[in-house]
Every structure is written in structure tokens, then in C-alpha cells.
Amino acid sequence: MKKKLALLTMMAAAVSMSAFAVQADELTTIGYAQVGHESDWRTANTQNYQDVFSEENGYELSFVDCDNDNAAQLEAVRTFINQELDYIVIAPIQSAGWDTVLQEAQDAGIPVIIADREIEADASLYDAWVGTNTTNEGITAGNWLAEYLDGAEANILVIEGSVGASAALGRTAGFNQVAEEHEEWKILDSQSGDFTQDGGQAVMESFIKSYEGQFNVVVCQNDNEAYGAMDAMDAAGITYGVDGDVILISYDATHDGLQYTLDGKINCNVECNPIQAETVKGVIEKMAAGEEYEETTLVEDQAFVAPGIESEYAVTMTQEILDGRAY
Numbered sequence: 001m002k003k004k005l006a007l008l009t010m011m012a013a014a015v016s017m018s019a020f021a022v023q024a025d026e027l028t029t030i031g032y033a034q035v036g037h038e039s040d041w042r043t044a045n046t047q048n049y050q051d052v053f054s055e056e057n058g059y060e061l062s063f064v065d066c067d068n069d070n071a072a073q074l075e076a077v078r079t080f081i082n083q084e085l086d087y088i089v090i091a092p093i094q095s096a097g098w099d100t101v102l103q104e105a106q107d108a109g110i111p112v113i114i115a116d117r118e119i120e121a122d123a124s125l126y127d128a129w130v131g132t133n134t135t136n137e138g139i140t141a142g143n144w145l146a147e148y149l150d151g152a153e154a155n156i157l158v159i160e161g162s163v164g165a166s167a168a169l170g171r172t173a174g175f176n177q178v179a180e181e182h183e184e185w186k187i188l189d190s191q192s193g194d195f196t197q198d199g200g201q202a203v204m205e206s207f208i209k210s211y212e213g214q215f216n217v218v219v220c221q222n223d224n225e226a227y228g229a230m231d232a233m234d235a236a237g238i239t240y241g242v243d244g245d246v247i248l249i250s251y252d253a254t255h256d257g258l259q260y261t262l263d264g265k266i267n268c269n270v271e272c273n274p275i276q277a278e279t280v281k282g283v284i285e286k287m288a289a290g291e292e293y294e295e296t297t298l299v300e301d302q303a304f305v306a307p308g309i310e311s312e313y314a315v316t317m318t319q320e321i322l323d324g325r326a327y
């Protein structure tokens, strides 16, 4: 009896293995060259891709954390090409330098979707783009500040994101576009904090050494930089937020960033939505079915302000809003 049972068990295993093998063959292979792990935003974005491009959803995700290393990202894309994956998704660390590797992917017949950030490459070199308009985010931050200051003077310090990243370039360009309309504003300095908390703290410490007592606005191009700037200002006894001497503006509107906004520590937080994988999956599914698909999909953003602030450009934070956030 035991022998028969063993034989039946082996046969069942063989059937399930062959079924698995068939299933494995049917999985759509996706290469995702991710910027890195520099921020809470990035963590949320990575988790979103891992949740959406799962085996149970019919995908095999080859995920590479490129650790904000541009050479590593180009190498990851070339590896995807050599592995002949079905689709390649790139969240580009840098805006520049993509033409050659995109041509290689196109020559290999592998569709490429650029996600999150933008690149300086002809649109004919990739198949679709899904991301946010960071220039508009900068304009929103500037418009809110103008509304909040209502003609008052501003001496502004800016902690920029990673050098060469479209998210930093866009937010800087958008904010500066509004700043140019206000002769009562002066941008005292603008330096990169690499989208990290350590970077934000180091730049803020340097700013305090150079400009203590001269500034009343700090703009951080993401929440993690804002946390670092807050630590530096706390250490220097500089107050910020709705009850402080310094107006603090941040971007990303991640959970903790919105908690600080709800608490009045951050005056205005301009959202940049990291939940983009479902949209990318929708584009890929249309490509696979040979259907028309959107070559450009803008992920909607909004802005939030601390309680007590009413704004044409932003929503006033509440606990209910915070509790309802996806990230």
C-alpha cells in the first residue's frame, strides 16, 4: 500500500511541477531599474511595484535597486536586455545619458516604460511614460507661499533634491518661475540634500552657519530632507511651522510628512504620488494585447497645508485625510 501511495504522491508532484513550469512560462517578465532607497517616497514606490508585479498577478519582477548610481542603473537595463525580458521599466536617477541604452533596448525589441521621473531623450526612443509633473509641483509651492505671505518679504533657503534628477530640476524651475514674479522675495541659497534626511540636515546646518537670523522660509524638495532640516533647526533653537519664525515647505506628502503638516511643523506639503505601478501595469497590459495605450500618463498630485491655513492651492490637513492615505 505504502509503495502505491508513494508512487501516487510522486505523480502528483510531477503534475504540479509541470503545471508550475507551464505557469512560470506564462509569467510576463518585467525588469524594474529603481532609483535606489533614498527616501520614504522611494520605499513606498518600490513596495507598490513589488505588490503589483507579483507572480499571482502573472508577473515575474526582476527588481534592481540602483542605489542612486547612474552607471549601475545603465548596467541593470543592459542586463534586462541580455535576459530578453518582456518589458523594462526605468525610474531614471539622472535625466541625461539615456539615448544609447534605450536604442539598445529598442534594437532588442523590448518595450521600455519610463516611470516617476523624466529623461532628456527623444520620445521615439521609449514606448511610454508614467510620472508626475514636478515643475507644476514647484509652481504650486510658489503660488501657495505667495498667497500665504500676501506681499510680505521672503528670504528663502532651498534644499534641492539629487543633482540632475528631473524631480529636483522641475521643482526648482517651477518655484523659481513664481519667485521671479516677486521682487520682495530673495533666494539666499540653494544646495542639494540628495533627497535624504542626512543630506537635509547637513545642508541646513551649513545654511544656519551662513544665514542664521537672515531667513524666514525653508523649502525642502522632499520630506526626508525636511526631517533633517527640522533636526538642524531644533538643534540651533530656530522655530518653524505655523507657530515658528520660519515657514517650512516640503514635497512628497508621505505619511510622516503629512503627520508633521497636521502637527503644524510643516506649513505646506506638495504631494508627489509614488503609487504608480498599477498605471504602468495597465499600459503594459494594453501593449501585450496590441491595444492602443496612453504614451504619456500624468499621475495626479495635490498639496496640503497645516490646520488653520486656508488656501486656494492646497487642502487643509485633517486626521481623517491622514488616516485615509495609501502611503
Ligand code: GYE
Pocket (backbone or CB within 6 Å): 038, 039, 040, 041, 042, 116, 117, 167, 195, 221, 222, 223, 251, 252, 272
Ligand atoms: O520626491 C523623492 C525621491 O523621483 C519624485 O525621488 C521622486 C523623488 C521624490 O527620492 O522623495
